[in-house]
Amino acid sequence: MASHSSMNIEKLKLVVLVPLFALAGCSPQVELSQEAPSSADLIFIGDNIITMDDNVASAVAVIGDRISAVGSREEILAMRDETTQFVDLGARALLPGFIDAHGHFGGVATYSALLDLSSPPVGAMENIDDIVAAIRNWIEVNNVPAGDLVYGVGYDDSLLVELRHPNRDDLDRASTTHPIVIRHVSGHLSSANSLALANYNIGVNTENPAGGIVRRRLGTNEPDGVMEETAMGLLPGTGVLVDEELGWRLRREAADIYASFGITTIQESNVSTSYVEALKQQALEEPFAVDIVTYIMGNPLSDEELELVSHDSDYSGGVKIGGVKFTLDGSPQGRTAWMSQPYDAGPPGVDADYVAYPSYDPDAYRQRVDRLLERGVPVLAHANGDEAIELMIDGIEESLSGEEMPDHRSVIIHAQLIREDQLDRVKQLGIVPSYYAAHPFFWGDWHRLSFGDDRASFISPVKATIERDIPFTVHNDSPIVPPDIMRLVSITVNRLTRSGYVLGPDQRASVLEALYSVTQGAAYQYFEEDEKGSITVGKRADFVVLESNPLTIDPLQLENVGVVETFARGKSVYRQVGLN
Ligand SMILES: [Zn+2]
Ligand SMILES: [Zn+2]
Known part of the structure; x- marks a missing residue:
């Protein structure tokens, strides 16, 4: 474990030297895998190859799904034949494919089908009126029948001029005949209009679930529409409108x-x-x-x-x-x-x-x-x-x-x-x-x-x-x-x-x-x-x-x-x- 981590960071330090070698015109040694055949499927050449290891390279060869050689142009170009796909990078840079360290692939898929209520630079919502208008517009453009759920995602109270969550009263202005649920950009809070709260039986008698809070109108037990954490589970999830x-x-x-x-x-x-x-x-x-x-x-x-x-x-x-x-x-x-x-x-x-x-x-x-x-x-x-x-x-x-x-x-x-x-x-x-x-x-x-x-x-x-x-x-x-x-x-x-x-x-x-x-x-x-x-x-x-x-x-x-x-x-x- 410890050896792994220090190895990684060491490599990271070594790679800092890359531009210096390149400037000095140092010609890197080609590195070939033992059984590498001479013909590459894909070759890149360029001056901006960022290997992220300690190798300096101006060319890369690929055979099948593997990197088969990393080295100088002359050495790698010897692997080129008429079937090779050849990419001259010019001023462009080549890096290893990026790796998503955390996220929710299915969420990206689902969100792409829902009403986007993000604020700039991702979306356009600057205040609660914008959100109300966007929901009304969505209902109209998509001809959403009365009674059908409208689901919006990505609203961000910290970026709305009001600096608060849209509550049931705000969302009732968008529609009282469609249940409306909107999800906070964090994925940790939701808000619903009065019809949605009624449809899912959320009212004065609803208790806070463990690990969550049903926010109330000030001084009363009446839910104000905003649900925190596990209380979001009282409302349908974002996948509810997406069939298989x-x-x-x-x-x-x-x-x-x-x-x-x-x-x-x-x-x-x-x-x-x-x-x-x-x-x-x-x-x-x-x-x-x-x-x-x-x-x-x-x-x-x-x-x-x-x-x-x-x-x-x-x-x-x-x-x-x-x-x-x-x-x-x-x-x-x-x-x-x-x-x-x-x-x-x-x-x-x-x-x-x-x-x-x-x-x-x-x-x-x-x-x-x-x-x-x-x-x-x-x-x-x-x-x-x-x-x-x-x-x-x-x-x-x-x-x-x-x-x-x-x-x-x-x-x-x-x-x-x-x-x-x-x-x-x-x-x-x-x-x-x-x-x-x-x-x-x-x-x-x-x-x-x-x-x-x-x-x-x-x-x-x-x-x-x-x-x-x-x-x-x-x-x-x-x-x-x-x-x-x-x-x-x-x-x-x-x-x-x-x-x-x-x-x-x-x-x-x-x-x-x-x-x-x-x-x-x-x-x-x-x-x-x-x-x-x-x-x-x-x-x-x-x-x-x-x-x-x-x-x-x-x-x-x-x-x-x-x-x-x-x-x-x-x-x-x-x-x-x-x-x-
Ligand atoms: Zn998380
Ligand atoms: Zn996450």
């Missing part, structure tokens, strides 16, 4: 959306075993062009059901089970991240000592993570607030105590409000933090209000993680924000909020470090560092071609670097429109 056939079609399209951002390995988190069986069946009939790693949602399973979950060592048709995911708390932008110290500003009406709450029984987590690690099943745990992170780490520590450390690579998903002392324990225990590093841009200004500047500035502390030599990843948690990796890299490097404030300047990563987290680091998180994450002989021929070299451009331009083409297993899976 449409769902599978949308998933195929979603794989293309990911590929358009250079992603060749996708995460499908929080799913059921029966869903994964169906997904594998689909993959058997028509393999997915990119890889999809699924994680079974552990929270709702009984001990017996959990005991039956196992993980796959290999993909079939592009799909495998990676392990089990738990959710331990809420989200900082929803002000439901479970903290050890009070919020500077909590949700409306809470006490001054508000710290939010766990969304899962801590003892159940401890006992279950122990059993899973014992069986060698990889574990992810969603933990945003430092108290939830403490629980995540405690569970791992208790489970491993007195044992020789297995290569478990348990992942803290989000890890946003992790503390310095917790990073030390993460290092010691071989835990991998996967930061929701898109936050400083999307909600950085909001976090300053919620947590104060000290805590907000240390959110997703990538640099403190690198200093400790801890393998780490960053993610978009799509569909919460789009699976745009170059924007994620840009935010990880710049940490600029929407208002232009630099949130925690000392936690800004270098471009190379940010690229590491979406390639090598993510491959490590998935136990796939021998297969993916760098342009290295023998690894999978997964690549992304970028418009320009991210290592040499102005870092403020990173988010504008377009994906030109994406290759998975040696085949083109996305090509920019209008490309000749």
Whole structure:
């Protein structure tokens, strides 16, 4: 475990030298796999090949789905014949395919069919009137019959001028004859109009479920429409309007959306075993062009059901089970991240000592993570607030105590409000933090209000993680924000909020470090560092071609670097429109 992590970071340091070698005109040695035939299926040549390992290269050859040679032009061009597809990169850059470290593939598919209520730059909602108008328009354009459910996703109270959630009264203005449910951008809150509340029997007598809150009109027991965390379960989920056939079609399209951002390995988190069986069946009939790693949602399973979950060592048709995911708390932008110290500003009406709450029984987590690690099943745990992170780490520590450390690579998903002392324990225990590093841009200004500047500035502390030599990843948690990796890299490097404030300047990563987290680091998180994450002989021929070299451009331009083409297993899976 320890040797793995230091090896990865060492490689990362070595690769920094690449531009120096290139400048010196040093001709790299070609590296060929032993049995490499002389004819390549695909060859890239160019001056901006970012291998993410310690090799310098100006050309790459692919045979089948593998990288067969990495080296100089002359050496690689000797492998070219009339059947070889030849790509002269010119000013473009070639990188290993990007790896999605955390997100919800099916959610991206489902959301693409629902009413988008996001605020800029993703969508257009600036105030509650915009949301009301968008719902009315959706009903009209789609001819939604009275009585049929209208589902909107992605609204963000922190970006609406009113700085509050749309409630039942607001949504009643959109329609009183259609039940309306809208989901907060965090996925941790929903809001419903009066008809929806009535249809699902939510009223004065509805009690708060464990791990959730039915918000009430001030001073009464009357629900105001907003549901937090597990209380969202009283309303239908986002999949309710997507039938099976449409769902599978949308998933195929979603794989293309990911590929358009250079992603060749996708995460499908929080799913059921029966869903994964169906997904594998689909993959058997028509393999997915990119890889999809699924994680079974552990929270709702009984001990017996959990005991039956196992993980796959290999993909079939592009799909495998990676392990089990738990959710331990809420989200900082929803002000439901479970903290050890009070919020500077909590949700409306809470006490001054508000710290939010766990969304899962801590003892159940401890006992279950122990059993899973014992069986060698990889574990992810969603933990945003430092108290939830403490629980995540405690569970791992208790489970491993007195044992020789297995290569478990348990992942803290989000890890946003992790503390310095917790990073030390993460290092010691071989835990991998996967930061929701898109936050400083999307909600950085909001976090300053919620947590104060000290805590907000240390959110997703990538640099403190690198200093400790801890393998780490960053993610978009799509569909919460789009699976745009170059924007994620840009935010990880710049940490600029929407208002232009630099949130925690000392936690800004270098471009190379940010690229590491979406390639090598993510491959490590998935136990796939021998297969993916760098342009290295023998690894999978997964690549992304970028418009320009991210290592040499102005870092403020990173988010504008377009994906030109994406290759998975040696085949083109996305090509920019209008490309000749
Ligand atoms: Zn999460
Ligand atoms: Zn998630």
